[in-house]
Amino acid sequence: MKPRAALPPTAFTLPSKYYTDPAVHERELELFFRRMWVCVGRFDELPDRGSFIMRHVAGDSLFIVRTSAPGEPAAVNAFHNLCRHRGTQLCRDERGRFQGSIQCEYHAWTYDLNGTLIGAPHMEGSAHFRKEDFPLLRAGASVWDGFIHVCVTDTGTTLEQQLADLPRKFGPWQMGELRRGDGITYDIAANWKLIIQNFSECLHCPNLHPALNKLSHYLSGENEPLHPTYMGGRMDLNEGVETMSMDGSCPRSFLPGLSAVERRGVYYYALFPNLLISAHPDYVMAHTLWPLGPGRTRLVCEWHFHPDELARPDFTANAVREFWDMTNRQDWHVCELAQAGISSRAYRPGPYSNREDLLYAFDRFIVETLGD
Amino acid sequence: MKPRAALPPTAFTLPSKYYTDPAVHERELELFFRRMWVCVGRFDELPDRGSFIMRHVAGDSLFIVRTSAPGEPAAVNAFHNLCRHRGTQLCRDERGRFQGSIQCEYHAWTYDLNGTLIGAPHMEGSAHFRKEDFPLLRAGASVWDGFIHVCVTDTGTTLEQQLADLPRKFGPWQMGELRRGDGITYDIAANWKLIIQNFSECLHCPNLHPALNKLSHYLSGENEPLHPTYMGGRMDLNEGVETMSMDGSCPRSFLPGLSAVERRGVYYYALFPNLLISAHPDYVMAHTLWPLGPGRTRLVCEWHFHPDELARPDFTANAVREFWDMTNRQDWHVCELAQAGISSRAYRPGPYSNREDLLYAFDRFIVETLGD
């Protein structure tokens, strides 16, 4: 354990408006959730050409449709969920498959999988009407190592630029090969940033997570300094512990690309704005955050395994699911207590300790991005 | 089928604010629901002198009380549901009968059926108090062919003036004689205008209503041009079809006053702001619309039959109810999809076809009445 550099005496938590004010929240949605690439799911949710998933991103209803056939490189389009005729939503299912084209139920306007309008009944009498003027409204869509990302507002920044050196860092885990083994969705009465802050320090671990603290000591971690679009670090597994699970044992092979060092730790990275990756020796846990309001966040937690392990007849994610579900619930509980306290009229900012340096840096990033 | 005149290239649907903005909605309530006559029910809901129904009209709680004895001409009063003493609501029941007078539960102030204050305990000590200064607050109330209408804000326009030539048009159906046979109430997650627009075009019929399209072809209709307070037209029944019901057969006599032509069609009229009449050869369907917010409308659908038919021991409205309930639900489904899509940040107005001419005219009427 190394001592941390001293934070300035002004290193206090943020004023309450950053967690409670609908106007600040709306600006955060605009700047972080519409102008950045957000993770909306995994490519293995789309088994075939025409398969789609529906997502609500910062108030927009979008569907993401797979355009590549099985065996071809991952390719997806993302469209706003509305017909260009009278605005009717095209789809209400959370997932499904379009059979070659996308047809509106109301008046049968029809689009191909690239969003081009190919049928518009009764418009032939309108001399000025041209089908090419009314394609589906498109959002950016791209896939990195199996993680599908969309970007509602085109700012010229590509997903690759936003990810910076993360693809290289996460290369050894070969996450594009992994497949979903299990998942849980949580509805948390807390601001999305409180969840990222909770994810980014382990000072609370001895008090709140005694089981976790037995597997990985809370002071073993070392953080990287804050990067423009992510932050994170590593914690060591205690001696005799093989992975994070109920008893610390690992009934699976380690992921094939990992070094000896990578097999002895867990790598926790928060990719702004909404993807939290916890890379273990034998699986990857990914949280995606979906703000539903200043004080409410939906969180999808999924565990991704190597397909060889998933194919084994005795495969089970139970020990992993049980351990992390218990730990998650402890975390959401204190996030909700923090949201409630910060929402109080009496709340005033409090002092960060030097080991909460990433949180202070994250707060600075938020404030500066909002232009405050 | 006649070709329709070409709409201008600017004939697009309305911006989203007309369907989502609470301020626009409030102005619509004021201009269309408080300053126009709105239909609140049927006179046959009031069996006797003193019978009342309670209604919420654009945020006002009103009760409508019958003042005429059985056998006398229809006569009703409409009052705001509050006592002039301390503002207490006089009634919470949806329907019932006042026994000669209306008494407040709180301090027993008492009014006659014309709203005159006739009892005010303990006010005798107040020298300046005069009962005649505190009658119930009244709204306009009038009955046309069995349809009770109220007008919250007196603009000087009578119900007769608002109805224009409709009483003459609907004369043959003798709707005042008809009695309610059945009804269904729907709660629809869509703006009231989307429901009127859906009612006013049948382009969506082949795709959405295959059963209806077998009874009455979607291109058989002919519309009248928009009138200041209503719009509508006729659709023909297909050969061999007698009325709109599950199998197209009609086990009832046709209404006695209809011509041969009237027996071969259905007349669909939208009476602004909230009454949709569908006059069939043997019954009349009436929808009343009750906006509950920009994106939510309660709709009461009722079927009215000739009393001779209702009196027959084998009378049943089932085939009519089943057909229209199925068709209604298909319509409310797409109205809700339209509301959801139009509410999206991504929505932008789309082009009307020439066969959506009534909708475009209706939109112009809305925009002009709002003074936009």
Added chain:
Amino acid sequence: MKPRAALPPTAFTLPSKYYTDPAVHERELELFFRRMWVCVGRFDELPDRGSFIMRHVAGDSLFIVRTSAPGEPAAVNAFHNLCRHRGTQLCRDERGRFQGSIQCEYHAWTYDLNGTLIGAPHMEGSAHFRKEDFPLLRAGASVWDGFIHVCVTDTGTTLEQQLADLPRKFGPWQMGELRRGDGITYDIAANWKLIIQNFSECLHCPNLHPALNKLSHYLSGENEPLHPTYMGGRMDLNEGVETMSMDGSCPRSFLPGLSAVERRGVYYYALFPNLLISAHPDYVMAHTLWPLGPGRTRLVCEWHFHPDELARPDFTANAVREFWDMTNRQDWHVCELAQAGISSRAYRPGPYSNREDLLYAFDRFIVETLGD
């Protein structure tokens, strides 16, 4: 029954904004519920040193903790429910007991029962940090005759000053000795002031409370003039009636300190802003009011008895509970009707009778305190 002095011709009920406008309500919370002492419960809810109750006062979450050991004089502290580190709520339980200190679940900051910070892990590396700068945030707390009061905003006024001569008036009932025998919590769809007004006149009794009116005639009451912080008066028990209960009989001894006159009446006092005391010959009923919005109030009704009576094996509060629950529900019903009517667009103020003089005075007090 004495005639009342005539009210001026301008003595009308208040405009609707005082019952419906969120901005007025917020000002009322500030001026009446944060700057005055409010009653939050009874000292006998705190059996031991460290026992606490949690309360929400006008949007603030507070806990009140007992600091005196059994046998010592009543002593309590009130603290805002949040940690000075990152704002986390310290407690979610409605009641419980702290074992000597108060520890935050998140990062284990620890306070003693006086709110002093005594533990702050990992802050030792911050040279500028001093524990004494971060005590729990305190509200005023004081106990009168068993009634715990808190004051969120210190205005310099003590509880004793606010109570004025009430401790002397209520001296004979020795309320500090009484213990809770039973209680009911109500959720009422009405503004808090309508409940105080309802409590402060009995003109509605013959019409609304026929059972009560048999025990205590509605015109038997005599009010004191309005005092700056309370109002109230007395009503006589009818001949043969011993106390307010289902049959008017009293199976208990009268409270030991009462005079013959006090044993023949009930004393109804509204202590602004939120405590309504009804002192009977053998028990005290206390309502506390908790505004949840302009149109919604939670009301806690409790009956307090002499401990000698509570200790009797055949003690029961049933006849008292049954009588007052019936009467309470009649009152809340008309309060809700009044709220609904006053919330109507059509509402306009109505005239008070001379026997509603306290209500008119109360309205003046409200308007003047708000500075309108």
